[in-house]
């Protein structure tokens with residue numbers, strides 16, 4: 101078998117957006133117009149195509165990151181046939197802030213993105229967060245200002261907010277005719293034509309002459325666009341300065357190059373719900389976003405030496421390499437491992453090598469997902485996005501490659517969980533099943549962790565927010581039939597130290613036969629937030645024999661896990677072992693481990709250990725009349741207001757608030773605002789807990 105579509109005609113893209121900006125609706129329109137979906141399900145009817153997990157439908161948000169394949173020839177709405185077929189793989193990205201790790205892992209594997217904005221709200225806090233992540237991964241982008249039909253919508257204001265908050269490189273390639281209820285048509289500034297959308301679901305796209313009353317605006321905005329595009333190409337610039345006419349083809353070609361290099365970002369307009377403009381966005385995906393061969397080769401590292409870089413090109417003749425970016429449990433086929441293939445080809449039934457677990461994995465079947473139906477495929481090629489069936493032990497972020505040509509593609513680093521709950525099965529008999537099910541969920545989601553408390557035997561779940569854990573518990577019930585009792589959410593506090601200190605412990609025991617002797621001197625120093633733990637051995641002249649050093653480190657680490665203030669793990673510190681002594685007969689690993697542990701506890705106390713708490717970045721959007729109440733409430737939660745912004749008919753408040761004060765905030769906000777306020781929250785950093793609250797945590801009053 102050979103590939104069906106040349107790799108140049110692949111577009112691996114994601115649609116990303118702030119929750120409610122219209123990502124689901126836009127995705128559905130993509131699938132409708134590309135011919136995959138013939139029936140459109142509105143979100144509120146629970147028929148959203150991408151939201152194939154029952155629970156997501158109920159909540160109306162997309163959590164999982166599935167991939168869907170569809171086909172498109174630019175302008176096919178005019179010719180009514182697919183003549184220049186491109187394969188578009190849509191990689192679903194979750195919209196809720198609790199799941200930014202999922203957004204990250206999808207950004208890692210996609211080649212380009214359509215960023216959807218609400219034409220009323222413009223750039224919202226979360227769009228900013230996702231935008232920065234896309235910057236980090238150098239993802240070429242198109243902006244789509246959606247919902248232009250809504251009351252209060254403004255193209256120019258939304259574009260201004262993109263310029264102000266995200267980038268000056270955004271360039272409008274369209275301009276709307278009318279706004280709010282009058283929004284019907286758009287002007288294509290490149291072709292200098294007006295466009296309308298007629299027929300069922302607006303599927304007939306009709307180009308016509310720009311109306312007289314819009315001509316001036318169109319000229320003004322085309323001029324702005326051309327200036328930005330020609331600046332990217334010297335030859336074109338000279339032509340333009342020489343007063344020559346620049347053709348649509350030249351503009352498109354130069355714009356394509358600039359978009360792929362992340363130098364320009366085209367901005368388009370429309371209304372997905374009212375079926376206006378989406379086909380032109382699909383055209384733009386093909387015109388401006390890259391195929392896998394337009395991007396630099398992917399880099400990995402040697403399995404045994406991180407310093408050695410290895411390159412793989414999007415070429416079927418290179419050894420196979422791919423990255424698992426999503427693991428999902430499917431009721432029919434079991435575990436689905438979504439993989440982005442970067443190089444080579446691979447036939448089902450064969451083995452791939454997982455360089456992270458260092459195990460071979462057999463791929464029994466390969467599936468290509470078309471939203472709610474799946475196609476069995478024999479082979480996967482460079483640039484493909486497919487789901488593998490049959491893998492036993494591959495998690496998100498793992499590299500799968502040819503066993504004889506191994507490499508590790510960049511691993512994805514996920515943030516520490518900030519909140520935890522205790523769970524137990526309602527029926528004692530379900531204990532084992534609960535453990536196995538949680539293990540599966542943990543494999544799917546690297547930001548979710550399950551632990552068993554050594555002392556109490558309790559099962560503790562931790563994750564990125566209350567909603568995140570709610571969903572896990574809900575999935576236990578729905579997908580695995582395990583009903584649970586859930587404890588109250590607990591903040592994942594941490595401890596750290598204020599200053600440097602010196603500590604010494606001589607652990608000596610003389611009991612009957614062989615005694616115990618371990619003696620260590622430690623220097624303990626604080627590190628910056630997020631720098632982690634470092635152990636340095638500076639023992640010289642064998643004052644402590646080499647075989648006991650790992651035992652000291654182990655003791656130090658165990659003591660750090662337990663903390664010294666209120667039982668939370670100590671983080672971000674450097675421990676230097678610089679002196680000590682030993683006894684020929686009585687010294688043992690155990691004695692040195694105990695000495696290390698006791699010295700650390702003593703040293704951390706002397707270094708002014710204190711408690712850290714997770715601080716969240718919060719965005720609250722409310723009607724203006726509730727501003728006073730909402731701000732008052734936030735202040736009582738130790739919130740710090742950073743900014744309050746006026747938007748058409750609403751206020752947006754940006755604040756930083758300790759997570760411990762934010763439990764059930766959504767409910768409070770609803771009652772404060774008669775159900776009209778919305779909020780979203782994201783972890784920002786760990787910060788020192790104020791004295792009085794620290795006391796409450798120590799006394800266990802704060803739960």
Ligand code: GDP
Pocket residue numbers: 117118119120121122123124125126143161195246247248249250370371372373374
């Ligand atoms: P998501 O959260 O980003 O996936 O957004 P959805 O697609 O679920 O849309 C959120 C809400 O906005 C839904 O009630 C949609 O019907 C509505 N919506 C989406 N696109 C438009 C649009 O272009 N115009 C208007 N007026 N509403 C829209």
